[in-house]
Each structure stands twice: as structure tokens, then as C-alpha cells.
Amino acid sequence: MDFNLDENQQMYFDMVTKFVKNEISPFVLEWDKEHLFPWQTIKKAWELGILNLSIPESVKGYEVDVVSTTMIIRELSYGDTGISTSAMCNDLANTVIAQHGTDEQKEMFLKPFATKPILASFCLTEPNAGSDNSAMTTFIQKLDNGNYILNGAKCFITNASYASQFTVFCKVGKPSSQLMACVIVPAPHLLPEDLQGPITTSREIILPTGGKIILGKPEDKLGQRLSNTASVTLEDVIIEPHQIIGDRRRGFQYVIDVLDYARPMVAAIGVGLARRAFDVTVAYTRERKQFGQRICDLPVARNTLVQMWKKLELSELALMRAAVKVQDREEDRGIYASLAKNVGSEAALYCANEGLHLHGGYGFITEYEISKLVRDAHIIDIYEGVREVQDMIIGREIV
Numbered sequence: 102m103d104f105n106l107d108e109n110q111q112m113y114f115d116m117v118t119k120f121v122k123n124e125i126s127p128f129v130l131e132w133d134k135e136h137l138f139p140w141q142t143i144k145k146a147w148e149l150g151i152l153n154l155s156i157p158e159s160v161k162g163y164e165v166d167v168v169s170t171t172m173i174i175r176e177l178s179y180g181d182t183g184i185s186t187s188a189m190c191n192d193l194a195n196t197v198i199a200q201h202g203t204d205e206q207k208e209m210f211l212k213p214f215a216t217k218p219i220l221a222s223f224c225l226t227e228p229n230a231g232s233d234n235s236a237m238t239t240f241i242q243k244l245d246n247g248n249y250i251l252n253g254a255k256c257f258i259t260n261a262s263y264a265s266q267f268t269v270f271c272k273v274g275k276p277s278s279q280l281m282a283c284v285i286v287p288a289p290h291l292l293p294e295d296l297q298g299p300i301t302t303s304r305e306i307i308l309p310t311g312g313k314i315i316l317g318k319p320e321d322k323l324g325q326r327l328s329n330t331a332s333v334t335l336e337d338v339i340i341e342p343h344q345i346i347g348d349r350r351r352g353f354q355y356v357i358d359v360l361d362y363a364r365p366m367v368a369a370i371g372v373g374l375a376r377r378a379f380d381v382t383v384a385y386t387r388e389r390k391q392f393g394q395r396i397c398d399l400p401v402a403r404n405t406l407v408q409m410w411k412k413l414e415l416s417e418l419a420l421m422r423a424a425v426k427v428q429d430r431e432e433d434r435g436i437y438a439s440l441a442k443n444v445g446s447e448a449a450l451y452c453a454n455e456g457l458h459l460h461g462g463y464g465f466i467t468e469y470e471i472s473k474l475v476r477d478a479h480i481i482d483i484y485e486g487v488r489e490v491q492d493m494i495i496g497r498e499i500v
């Protein structure tokens with residue numbers, strides 16, 4: 102494993118760090134207070150070419166390798182993990198098409214992302230099917246004319262209010278079926294310039310091909326307030342056969358494939374946040390003096406910084422290992438993706454919590470970024486599989 106950045110990676114690194122420094126960091130606390138969805142900033146990221154990284158070159162995408170992708174997401178997360186979650190979500194939704202779609206499906210469902218700054222949603226979770234996604238009840242049923250009809254309700258869906266395309270996992274035939282399919286539901290394209298202001302209410306999309314999508318009111322969240330999260334209800338949505346990705350009985354395998362790809366990305370979100378928490382805490386403890394010394398020179402406080410640094414560096418190693426395994430499609434990539442996800446979220450939580458502690462009372466005041474980082478860190482341990490689910494995967498693999 103080579104830890105040095107190649108020329109292309111260095112170019113991405115420089116570009117993203119400059120973008121974060123100039124376009125994100127100065128504004129995040131204000132945006133967080135307003136619970137704003139910074140779509141214009143995401144649009145700028147699209148213009149820079151740091152969105153839609155998994156889209157194949159054959160349809161004018163960047164087809165960025167997994168190691169570089171995790172590095173880009175890590176650096177974006179150093180600025181804000183809500184923004185990186187939203188940006189990463191396009192790849193989460195689209196990678197199944199890149200992996201299992203036909204050339205025609207890639208042209209139809211992926212190319213628009215290369216030509217317009219539109220957003221996608223990945224719709225797996227349901228109110229009664231979270232960690233156990235096999236309990237989902239959203240389903241497609243075949244009609245006499247060869248089309249299908251899709252009904253069901255998804256919750257906690259990133260980008261939903263602003264999405265122009267929905268990747269939906271659903272049962273086949275009936276809600277209790279053992280078979281799962283993956284269908285793509287394109288909607289009329291929504292661009293930042295189409296809106297007067299942020300979306301704050303629920304909305305309905307009447308689909309030209311039949312049926313409707315109801316997007317719930319954006320969730321009011323503890324953290325990652327710069328990402329958008331809403332429910333997605335699918336009512337009598339007509340699905341034509343070309344909207345089904347791959348084999349309509351292999352959806353469970355496709356979910357695993359997507360999550361193997363996406364878990365290192367969530368790990369990268371954790372590592373980016375952990376690094377930010379570490380840096381703001383080191384800076385603070387260098388300035389603040391108590392007992393006649395800088396906080397960072399008080400031995401016990403110094404030891405807390407050491408523990409934070411160790412967690413951060415180890416999470417970075419786990420991330421690199423997983424990214425290389427996923428990149429090379431090695432057979433044991435799943436266990437390393439789960440390891441990186443757990444270690445990355447643990448580093449984020451640890452560095453944010455201990456960082457807040459080292460800020461003392463100031464850490465509890467919202468004008469200090471560390472308070473936001475603590476709120477943002479919690480979801481990293483939950484979405485794309487809670488810690489216990491990753492442990493289940495690791496446990497299954499090692500025995």
C-alpha cells in the first residue's frame with residue numbers, strides 16, 4: 102500500500118482543501134444555525150468535478166478510483182459532514198446503476214448527473230425496516246401490460262426534498278416476498294436556480310409516466326443540518342421494465358455491493374470529522390491558559406490529545422486498507438469496509454466528545470465549532486448500518 106498521493110490525487114487534494122477553506126469553513130456555523138441546505142455550494146462542488154465520482158467515463162463521468170474518492174470525501178468532511186453526506190449520496194444512489202445497469206440504463210439514468218448539478222436519493226430504509234432491511238414492505242407488482250406498479254414508504258432519505266432521481270429497493274410481487282429488486286424512478290429535474298429559497302415543506306411530484314412521489318417535510322435534525330433528510334412515499338408509481346436494474350430477484354446482493362462501496366465513504370466522513378475536531382481542539386488548547394500553563398501543556402490534558410490523535414491515525418489506516426480492498430474487489434472487502442466504518446465513526450465520536458471536554462464550558466456554546474462537531478458525529482455511527490450491524494458482519498466473517 103502506497104501512502105503517497107499520486108499527481109492526480111494531489112490535484113484533487115489541493116482542490117478540495119482550497120474549496121473547504123474558502124467556500125465552506127467560513128460559513129458552516131451560520132448555515133448550521135439556519136438549518137440551511139447549501140445547494141449552491143454543492144453546485145460549486147459539482148462544477149469543480151468532486152461530485153458523482155462513480156459515474157463511468159463511458160457516459161462522461163469521472164470514474165474516480167475508490168482510494169481517491171475516500172480522500173475527496175474525507176477532505177470535504179473536514180469542512181462539513183452534512184455537505185459531504187449529501188454529495189456522497191449521489192454516488193450511493195448511482196453506484197448500483199454503474200455496477201449492474203446496462204449501457205442503455207447508464208446512458209439514461211447516469212448521464213444526466215454528468216451534465217447537470219442534480220441530486221439523487223438512495224431509498225432503502227423504511228419505518229419498520231431499518232437495520233433489518235429484509236423487513237421492508239415497499240413492493241412492485243406486475244401489470245398485464247408488462248409494466249410494474251410500485252407502492253411503499255421510505256424514511257430518513259438523504260437529499261429527498263431536492264432529488265431528481267430515486268434509487269428504490271423493493272420487494273417483488275408482494276410485501277412479504279423473499280425477493281428484492283432495485284428500481285430507478287426518475288423525476289422532472291430540479292436545479293438550484295428553480296427554487297426561490299430552501300424547501301421547508303412537503304411536496305408532491307406527479308410523474309409523467311404515472312403515479313406520484315410524496316416527499317415529507319424536511320426532518321429537523323440534531324446534527325448534519327446542512328444535509329437534507331425526508332421521507333419518500335411512492336404511490337402507484339408505474340415502473341417500466343427498463344427501470345429495473347439487473348436481475349429483479351438479486352436486490353439483496355446489490356444492496357451488499359452498494360454498501361461495500363459506500364462504507365469506506367462513511368468511514369471517510371468519520372475520519373474527516375475526527376481530524377477537524379482534533380485540529381480545532383489543538384488550536385484551542387494552545388491558546389487557553391489555566392494554572393499558568395497552556396491547556397495542551399497540562400499532562401492529563403496532553404494525554405487526552407494523544408488519545409485523540411491515536412484514534413484518528415488508526416481510523417485513517419483502517420480507511421486506507423478498506424479503500425484498497427474495495428478498489429481491488431478483494432473477496433474480504435466487506436469485513437474491512439465494516440471495520441473502517443466502525444473505527445471511523447468511533448474516532449469521530451471520541452475526538453468530538455473529548456475535544457468538547459477540552460474546550461470546557463466554551464465547548465458547550467454554539468459559537469465554538471466543536472459543539473457542532475459533537476452533534477454531527479452521532480449519525481456517522483448509525484447510518485449505513487449501526488455499529489452492531491458492522492460487528493455482526495465482522496463476527497460472521499471471522500468464525
Ligand SMILES: Cc1cc2nc3c(=O)[nH]c(=O)nc-3n(C[C@H](O)[C@H](O)[C@H](O)COP(=O)(O)OP(=O)(O)OC[C@H]3O[C@@H](n4cnc5c(N)ncnc54)[C@H](O)[C@@H]3O)c2cc1C
Nearest residue numbers: 223224225226231232257258259330483484485486487489
Ligand atoms: C440523517 C440520516 C440520513 C439517512 N440517510 C439515509 C438514506 O439516504 N437512505 C436510506 O435508505 N437510509 C438512510 N438513513 C437511515 C439509516 O441508515 C438508519 O437510520 C439506520 O440504518 C438504522 O436504522 P433504524 O434507524 O431503523 O434503527 P434500528 O434498526 O431500529 O436500530 C436501533 C438500535 O438498535 C440496535 N440494533 C439494531 N440492530 C441490531 C443488531 N442486529 N444487534 C444489536 N443491536 C442492534 C442498535 O443499537 C441500533 O442503533 C438515514 C438516517 C439518518 C438519521
